[in-house]
Amino acid sequence: xxxxxxxxxxxxxxxxxxxxxxxxxxxxxxxxxxxxxxxxxxxxxxxxxxxxxxxxxxxxxxxxxxxxxxxxxxxxxxxxxxxxxxxxxxxxxxxxxxxxxxxxxxxxxxxxxxxxxxxxxxxxxxxxxxxxxxxxxxxxxxxxxxxxxxxxxxxxxxxxxxxxxxxxxxxxxxxxxxxxxxxxxxxxxxxxxxxxxxxxxxxxxxxxxxxxxxxxxxxxxxxxxxxxxxxxxxxxxxxxxxxxxxxxxxxxxxxxxxxxxxxxxxxxxxxxxxxxxxxxxxxxxxxxxxxxxxxxxxxxxxxxxxxxxxxxxxxxxxxxxxxxxxxxxxxxxxxxxxxxxxxxxxxxxxxxxxxxxxxxxxxxxxxxxxxxxxxxxxxxxxxxxxxxxxxxxxxxxxxxxxxxxxxxxxxxxxxxxxxxxxxxxxxxxxxxxxxxxxxxxxxxxxxxxxxxxxxxxxxxxxxxxxxxxxxxxxxxxxxxxxxxxxxxxxxxxxxxxxxxxxxxxxxxxxxxxxxxxxxxxxxxxxxxxxxxxxxxxxxxxxxxxxxxxxxxxxxxxxxxxxxxxxxxxxxxxxxxxxxxxxxxxxxxxxxxxxxxxxxxxxxxxxxxxxxxxxxxxxxxxxxxxxxxxxxxxxxxxx
Numbered sequence: 001x002x003x004x005x006x007x008x009x010x011x012x013x014x015x016x017x018x019x020x021x022x023x024x025x026x027x028x029x030x031x032x033x034x035x036x037x038x039x040x041x042x043x044x045x046x047x048x049x050x051x052x053x054x055x056x057x058x059x060x061x062x063x064x065x066x067x068x069x070x071x072x073x074x075x076x077x078x079x080x081x082x083x084x085x086x087x088x089x090x091x092x093x094x095x096x097x098x099x100x101x102x103x104x105x106x107x108x109x110x111x112x113x114x115x116x117x118x119x120x121x122x123x124x125x126x127x128x129x130x131x132x133x134x135x136x137x138x139x140x141x142x143x144x145x146x147x148x149x150x151x152x153x154x155x156x157x158x159x160x161x162x163x164x165x166x167x168x169x170x171x172x173x174x175x176x177x178x179x180x181x182x183x184x185x186x187x188x189x190x191x192x193x194x195x196x197x198x199x200x201x202x203x204x205x206x207x208x209x210x211x212x213x214x215x216x217x218x219x220x221x222x223x224x225x226x227x228x229x230x231x232x233x234x235x236x237x238x239x240x241x242x243x244x245x246x247x248x249x250x251x252x253x254x255x256x257x258x259x260x261x262x263x264x265x266x267x268x269x270x271x272x273x274x275x276x277x278x279x280x281x282x283x284x285x286x287x288x289x290x291x292x293x294x295x296x297x298x299x300x301x302x303x304x305x306x307x308x309x310x311x312x313x314x315x316x317x318x319x320x321x322x323x324x325x326x327x328x329x330x331x332x333x334x335x336x337x338x339x340x341x342x343x344x345x346x347x348x349x350x351x352x353x354x355x356x357x358x359x360x361x362x363x364x365x366x367x368x369x370x371x372x373x374x375x376x377x378x379x380x381x382x383x384x385x386x387x388x389x390x391x392x393x394x395x396x397x398x399x400x401x402x403x404x405x406x407x408x409x410x411x412x413x414x415x416x417x418x419x420x421x422x423x424x425x426x427x428x429x430x431x432x433x434x435x436x437x438x439x440x441x442x443x444x445x446x447x448x449x450x451x452x453x454x455x456x457x458x459x460x461x462x463x464x465x466x467x468x469x470x471x472x473x474x475x476x477x478x479x480x481x482x483x484x485x486x487x488x489x490x491x492x493x494x495x496x497x498x499x500x501x502x503x504x505x506x507x508x509x510x511x512x513x514x515x516x517x518x519x520x521x522x523x524x525x526x527x528x529x530x531x532x533x534x535x536x537x538x539x540x541x542x543x544x545x546x547x548x549x550x551x552x553x554x555x556x557x558x559x560x561x562x563x564x565x566x567x568x569x570x571x572x573x574x575x576x577x578x579x580x581x582x583x584x585x586x587x588x589x590x591x592x593x594x595x596x597x598x599x600x601x602x603x604x605x606x607x608x609x610x611x612x613x614x615x616x617x618x619x620x621x622x623x624x625x626x627x628x629x630x631x632x633x634x635x636x637x638x
Contacts, residue, residue: 001089002579005571012153014089019055019155029161029184029196030060034378036182036200037061038213040160042074042140043346043363044206045147049088050371050493052154057378059156060198062164064207066188068148069141071234071313074360075260075269076101077143079126080442080470081361082133083612084368087493090146091133098136099263101125104433105243107250108416108426116303117252121430125247126441129595132473132486135441138263140360163188167195169203169216171329171341177201180341202374202387204343206367211348217329219344221351223322223402228409229274229286230353231293233314234267241304244268249433251416251426254299258412267312272297273412274316288316321402321409324349327366327391339384340391343370350398352405361442362401366394368493372610375495381533381543382633386451393447404439407432443470447613451633454607454616461604462502462617464596471498471608474592476582479554484586490547491612499546501620502584502593504603508552514603514620515548519563521623522546529630530565535637539570547580549592551600554583 003013023030035051037044040063051059077085077094085091106121125135151158168183175181178199186194205213209221248259255273262269272293275286290311298306326332327349328340346363370390376382411432414424438444447453447468456467464472473488491498499522503515510516522530522544534543546565550557559567559581566580584591598604605626607616618625 002577005575007572015153016155018157021055022155022157023058025157025159029062029164029198030058031197032058032178032199033060034058034201035060035374036180036198036203037206038166038182038203039063039206039208039211039346039348040065040068040144040162041206041208041346041363042143042360043348043367044204045144045151046084046364046367047204047206047345047371047374048158048160049147049150049154050368051375052151052156052158053494054375054379055155057156057375059158060161061158062161062166062184064163064165064187066163069144071139071141074140075137075262076361077136077138078358078361078440078442079131079133079135080445081364082136083131083470083473083488084364084493085146086133086489087491087612088147088150089492090150093146094136094138094143095133097142097263098138099261099265101135101137101247101261104247104249106426106430106433107243107248107252109251109253114253117250117301119243120426123430123434125437127437130438130441130443132488137260137269142263143360163191164196166205166207166212166216169213169342173341175199201378202341202343204345204367204370204374205348206345206363207348209347209351211344213342214324214344214348217342217344219324219326219329219349221322221324221349223320223351224406225318225320228276229288229316229318231272231274231288231296231314231316232269233272233290233293234262234269234312235308236266236310236312237268238307238309239301239305241301241306249412249429250300251412251414251424251429252300252302253416254302255296256412257297257300270297272300286316290314321352321406322350323395323398323402325395327395327398328387330388330391335388340387343387343390345370345394349395350401352402353409358401358405358440358442362398365397365442365445368611369394371493372495376610379495380635380637382635386633389450389452392450393452396448397445400439400444404436408436443472445469452609452615453613454618454629458604458617458619458622461599461602461619462596462606464598465604465606465614465617467614467617469614471500471606471612471614472596474595475586475589476549476584476592477554477586478579479550479557479581479583480559480578482554485582487547487549487582487592488612490545491608491610493610495610496541496543496545497610497615498608499544500606500608501546501548502598502603502606503548503550504599504620505551505601507603508550508557515550515566516563518605518620518623519546519565523563523565525623525627527624527627529627529634532627532636533630533634540565540568541570541577545580547582549582549584551584551591551593553585557581557583
């Protein structure tokens with residue numbers, strides 16, 4: 001990471017100096033804000049952490065609980081989510097604390113003794129090269145802690161307001177710049193029943209499956225219930241089951257279990273199949289106890305022993321898949337005449353079973369998609385119509401999740417085949433899991449063509465950077481210090497666009513075309529996005545962060561010989577940035593050109609959005625097309 005740009009400062013480099021624009025945290029919720037976030041779950045905290053990077057945006061976040069989460073709930077962290085955590089600079093801490101999921105084993109009834117279980121399959125959890133990060137497991141409360149720390153260390157010094165229940169949301173566009181009125185009711189004993197009124201430009205409901213925000217804008221979750229009760233518990237147990245530190249899917253005559261090893265080496269999460277529910281029955285009516293969960297788990301584990309010593313957390317739930325038809329307050333068909341003011345994210349707009357590990361991950365990706373767009377609008381970089389793209393992109397992703405989870409949950413709950421043709425072949429279950437590994441890793445999302453994702457006309461120049469998918473990082477060698485780094489780790493949660501220029505053959509020597517011509521266009525042309533959309537007086541990479549990758553050895557490249565945009569002077573002291581130029585040549589293994597299918601003769605320009613998704617692939621000399629793309633949704637700056 002880079003720091004000291006604005007002057008030497010001792011101490012933790014991740015604790016930014018408080019901005020003069022930062023508002024002191026008070027007991028009362030501010031009466032007027034730019035963005036009010038309702039809910040301190042994974043979606044709400046992702047959004048708050050991103051907006052906290054912009055002290056000029058007045059953000060507040062409220063939560064009905066009286067303090068931060070301490071135990072349980074979601075735990076699986078997909079590879080794609082780890083890539084996002086890197087953008088917030090805490091992926092390394094998650095890697096250190098978490099349990100890594102490397103392989104998945106599958107168990108079925110023993111053909112010779114159907115009351116016992118036997119292992120029948122083993123697969124790698126994520127394919128090699130899918131991401132630079134593994135699939136890991138970490139208590140959701142720790143993820144919350146890291147987001148809260150990021151917020152406290154931000155220039156905004158953002159802190160949540162706890163013990164606030166949402167009592168009402170109304171939108172009146174005649175009320176000027178702050179058309180959304182929110183009523184909150186305090187629930188802490190000292191102020192119980194007191195009401196607060198907040199006016200906001202935008203409100204985002206991240207308040208869970210029973211979202212009051214969703215109800216206030218007239219949205220409903222629609223879908224079906226599977227009428228199947230499941231229990232979940234985090235246990236410290238003594239067992240002779242050999243795979244307890246793997247992720248495991250067990251299908252037995254007595255029911256099904258999904259095992260998730262937890263961080264710390266001793267804790268284990270068990271998802272335990274319980275009773276089938278009748279059509280109108282709710283799981284609460286069964287009054288299932290933790291002892292019943294343990295008994296069911298012990299039957300499924302047979303002939304292995306499970307001696308539970310402590311239950312750290314447990315819950316029961318019923319399977320169902322539901323989704324909202326829209327994620328904002330604009331009615332279908334009115335997008336051309338109305339702008340969204342209230343949004344929902346995470347469980348507020350899609351609910352499903354937890355066993356595929358997608359709930360927390362999809363929720364955080366919802367917020368990461370929305371966060372940079374809100375920031376761009378509120379900072380005057382883009383018109384408010386940009387916010388329509390949140391629903392357009394994320395609702396379709398939610399629908400894919402619901403469809404996947406419906407089939408996944410059904411297969412887990414199915415009885416194993418018994419030789420009569422009834423039940424599910426355990427091998428088919430394993431095959432389904434393997435076929436969807438990219439999806440469960442979080443890298444299966446591909447946004448369609450839109451203002452924010454260009455066409456595929458030049459995709460052949462970089463086949464491994466598919467337009468609409470997340471930027472798939474790979475190692476490069478930084479020429480200023482010969483350090484091998486992940487190129488994608490340049491993409492931080494700071495609202496900036498990334499322009500990755502891959503030079504053609506002999507690109508460092510090509511003074512008339514290629515990377516150098518691109519830099520001249522970006523530096524000098526009145527059509528240049530850098531010139532048109534970077535406010536006067538800001539650093540040259542304040543909006544567009546250009547990086548270049550050359551095919552020559554780092555020993556044949558000099559950072560001081562690079563164009564000004566690749567060796568820019570920044571900050572009050574006009575210090576040079578030495579970290580924008582890379583060589584693709586590594587000491588061993590394939591380079592990024594081979595790994596990502598980049599055309600070695602022509603090179604390519606890969607345009608990446610602030611949420612790390614590829615927006616466009618262009619030839620290096622397609623300067624007009626680059627200008628036209630950004631002219632479609634950005635506002636010129638004086």
